[in-house]
Amino acid sequence: MLHNEPVFPSDRHALHEQHGYSAAIRSSDLLFVSGQVGGRADGSPEPDFAKQVQLAFDNLLAVLDAAGCGPEDIVDVTSFHTDPEVQLGTVMEVKKRIFPEAPYPNWTALGVTWLAGFDFEIKVIARCPAR
Incomplete structure (x- = not known):
């Protein structure tokens, strides 16, 4: 097994190739998920903000699933917002559907000025069950 194993969902997005990064890296039982955005399969942003956020979470869940994890395995979340207020x-609203009850993961939300055409991005660290 590789010391740091790349993880990609089955419907690998164009952004991974365009910008040269892995969707996630598994290191032992930890999964470090790259920032997930509400991008369509071709890498373009979903223009409707609510749909963009849901798509970012859907992309996150697909990466977790590819690693054999789920939202319950998430330990730490960082989200980036172009207009947080x-x-x-x-x-x-979307977060409540993904994390409906305690215990909730740690969460840090940051306001940023640029997300390459997107308005929301979410990255996580998860502790995945043994394979």
């Missing part, structure tokens, strides 16, 4: 309510 306006967007946070929408993000929280």
Whole structure:
């Protein structure tokens, strides 16, 4: 087994190739998931913000699934928002569907000025069950 094993979902997105990064890296029982955005299969941003957030979470769940993990395995979340004051309510609605009850993961939300055409990005660290 590789010391750091790349993980990709079955429907690998164009952004991975365009920008040369792995969707996630498994190191022992930890999974470090790269920032997931609400990108369509061709890498373009979903223009509707609510749909973009849901798609980012869907992409995150697909990466977790490819590694044999689920949302319950997430330990730490970092999210990036281009307009947090306006967007946070929408993000929280989707978040509640993914994490409906405690215990919740750690979460840090950051306001940023640029996300390469996207308005929301989420990255996580998960502790995956033994394979």
